[in-house]
Structures are given as C-alpha cells and as structure tokens.
Amino acid sequence: MFTFDTIVAIATPIGEGAIGMIRLSGEKAIHISNRLFLEKDLTQVKSHTLHYGHLVRPDNGKIIDEIMIAVMHAPKTFTREDVVEIHCHGGIRVIQSVLNLILEQDGVRLAEPGEFTKRAFLNGRIDLSQAEAVIDLIRSKTDAASEVALNQLEGKLSEKVRALRQKILDILAHIEVNIDYPEYDDVHEMTTQEILPRVQEIEKNIHEILSHAKTGKIMREGLKVAIVGRPNVGKSSLLNAFVRESKAIVTEIAGTTRDIIEEYINIQGIPVHLIDTAGIRQTEDIVEKIGVERSQQAIEQADLILFLLNISEPLTVLDEQILPFIQDKTTLVVLNKNDLPQKISQKEIQEKIGSFPYVYISAQKQIGMEDLEKQMVKLILQDDIGKRNDVYLSNARHIQLLNLALNHIQEIYSGIQADMPIDLIQIDLTEAWSHLGEIIGENASDDLINQLFSQFCLGK
Secondary structure: OOOOOEEEEEOOOOOOOOEEEEEEEOOOHHHHHHHHEOOOOHHHOOOOEEEEEEEEOOOOOOEEEEEEEEEEOOOOOOOOOOEEEEEEEOOHHHHHHHHHHHHOOOOEEEOOOOHHHHHHHHOOOOOHHHHHHHHHHHHOOOHHHHHHHHHHHOOHHHHHHHHHHHHHHHHHHHHHHHHHOOOOOOOOOOOHHHHHHHHHHHHHHHHHHHOOHHHHHHHHHOEEEEEEOOOOOOHHHHHHHHHOOOOOOOOOOOOOOOOOEEEEEEEOOEEEEEEEOOOOOOOOOHHHHHHHHHHHHHHHHOOEEEEEEEOOOOOOHHHHHHHHHHOOOOEEEEEEOOOOOOOOOHHHHHHHOOOOOEEEOEOOOOEOHHHHHHHHHHHHHHHHOOOOOOOOOOOHHHHHHHHHHHHHHHHHHHHHHOOOOHHHHHHHHHHHHHHHHHHHOOOOOHHHHHHHHOOOOOOO
16 A cells, blocks of 8 residues: 555535535544544544534634544545544535644645545555546536446446456466467467467457447437527527427517537436527628538537438428538437427438438427337447446547557457467457556556646545
C-alpha cells in the first residue's frame, strides 16, 4: 500500500443544506480531528463509529459548530487509509469555517480533484475501470445510466477483462516454456493449431463485450434524437408533447421554427437529447436558410431520426426531398395528426418513403406518445432490451482498448495461416494482454491516471 500525506476536502455540494460533510484521509486524519474535537479522545474510539460533539479552536476553545464525526481505521475504508468524516450544519459559511480550521493544522492539505478515489485505486481498493465508474455514477442522469455505472463499480467489467487476460496468459506461459526449455522431452509442445481454438474463444469473448458498447454508450451519454420534416408538419408540437410543456412556438405559419430547439428528457430510463429542427425546404429567407443548414448538421450527428409526416395531407415533394438526408440513418417515421382524416395510405408510404418502421400519433392531442417512446427504445436498443444486468461497455477508452486487443487477436489468424513461428505469434498475444491490462489500470501511465482523476470533484 502506498503512503501519502493527509488530505481534506468538502464532500457535499456547495450551498445551503441541512448537512455538510468534510472528509479527511491519511495517516494523521484521526490525530488532526482529535485536536479539534471537544468531547472525547478520537484516537481511542472503535473503528466505524459515529460520535456527537463540538468542533473547537484548539488555541482558545471557541466552538465552531455542533457536529457528528465518523472515525474509520485503515484498511477497511474507501482509500484504505484512516478516514474521518465530519458532519456539520449545511451552509457555505459553516462548512468553509470547518474546512479552514482543519487546514490551519499541521500535516494536512487540501485534496486535489479526485484524490480520494485516486488513493483508492493506487492502494488497490479498486481498479481503474471501477474508479472511472465512480464519476459516471455521480454524473448519471437516469436509472439506466446509474445501473451501468454501478455494474462497472461492482467490478463486473473487471472480472471479464481479468478472465480474458488469464486465458491469454495461459497460452503465453505454454509458449514461453517451449521457447526457453526446448530440450525437455516431458514439456508439451504448444503448436499453432492448438493455439487457434483458444484464440477463437478469446475473440468471441471480446466480441460479446463489444456487442453491448452501443447500448452502454447510449445509457451513459444519452440518445441524440432529431425531429425532422418539412415545415408545418407538427415538429414543434411533438417536442412540446415529449416535454409536456410549451417549449417551442406552434403556429399554422410554415417556417416558424428558424433554428434548432433542444431539450433533454428521460424515456424508459434512457437520457434523450431531443432536437427540434427547422423545416427543411428551399428558401430565400437568409435566417431560415441558416436554420435549414443547422437542421442538416443535426441529422448527421443524431443517433435516431424521427421523420415526421402530416398524415392528414397528401405526401408532398418537400417530404420526399428530405429522404436523401436520412437514407443511411436509423429512422422512425412518425405519422402525425392521426386524429384527423387520413390522406396517406400505408402503400403510398412504403412506395415513396421506403421500408422504415412507422408509428401513428397526434402530437397536439398526445395520442400514441407511449407507443412512440416504446418504438424509439426498441429501434435503438434492439436485442439489448431487458438485458440491463449484463456488462455494458460505455467508456470510449475501454472500447478503444478492447478493439486494439481484438485487432491483435485477429492478427494471430494471419500469422497462423502464413505459418509464422510461434514466437512471433507470441508478440500479438502479449500486445492484446497489455491493452486489456490498460482497461483496469495494470499498464496505465501516470499521465493517463492524473488526467482521468482530474475530472473528479474535490471531495471524491
């Protein structure tokens, strides 16, 4: 275990509240707190106990605040160091006074961003992927995002990565014995044909983890959805129906929305970034023209397109002119104004619009909205619906490293087909093993570790 100096930081959000909490961690955490606690000797209390009392200035005995103080002895703490948590009254002034008093004591300093979690990692309490899950959990905005982060924090991804590394290590160990001790007759010789099925199994395992990457990324970062259509088909009404309030101006005048309007909502536990685009059409109005250009950019960046058609009017040339922009995108056709007489048939939609899935709604009257939301989730998550207990890969760094490992595993096939010596095949195996190790921090550089933990708040 690493030995560090003692650090302190506010662990609750700044502002007025019932309770504020200051956390200390390090060899002197208990002794420093004991200097300031009036009622009892904290160096003699049992670990993981909570005590009522007062925090005082040691020089003049002035009471700073009435507190509860928790004392936890190493190694059974988050950082695997002695930890003290001071629970004081909430409010900027009180919390800052307590923090300043602690910082006046010898042997303590203000923690750097993420330093508590960094110490947990460096002291072997958690691995790097679990540390990254802490910040994902803090930033999660929906139940689904929290669930993904909790699974990673509990070490489910780490278990899979370690199992893969062990399979590679077993192969490497056999190869190493063959290379180093060729003179021993009782040592089984590992051939490329024996390696092949084991490498295929490793490749399959990596593919299984990567198969959930898209879903994991959506649960973590949210789904970007662009509402697209010609002017005056009800795009702004649909945005208002999603958010249950009038966020966008709705009129009968075509071209009312001249810029994109954005809103964040929660659909079945998934964070959704909604973009109401300006109606796409040829126009001489310079402001509306800029709005149309931004709509086209929004389509390019969206994960899902809601292509809105007014079913109470015949299909128009403007409707069909949008098709080239969405042809290669994941698209759900939304047939709006279903409460009015229909003037577009299903056959006409299939012939002129294509084989996109579609759903009927009335945005203005909030008819069919639940079905629309279900179709959106089904379309984007596909086979992952109902499987949220699995490991979802949501971190771009992890995805990149797994893909790098996969590339090296696949290079082994080429090597075997080219009848390359087994010691050259060993190089790709070692590289794959190394990239997997970077996910859990086995081979992570100091620069990477510092950069990752700098994203945390001070008290975490």
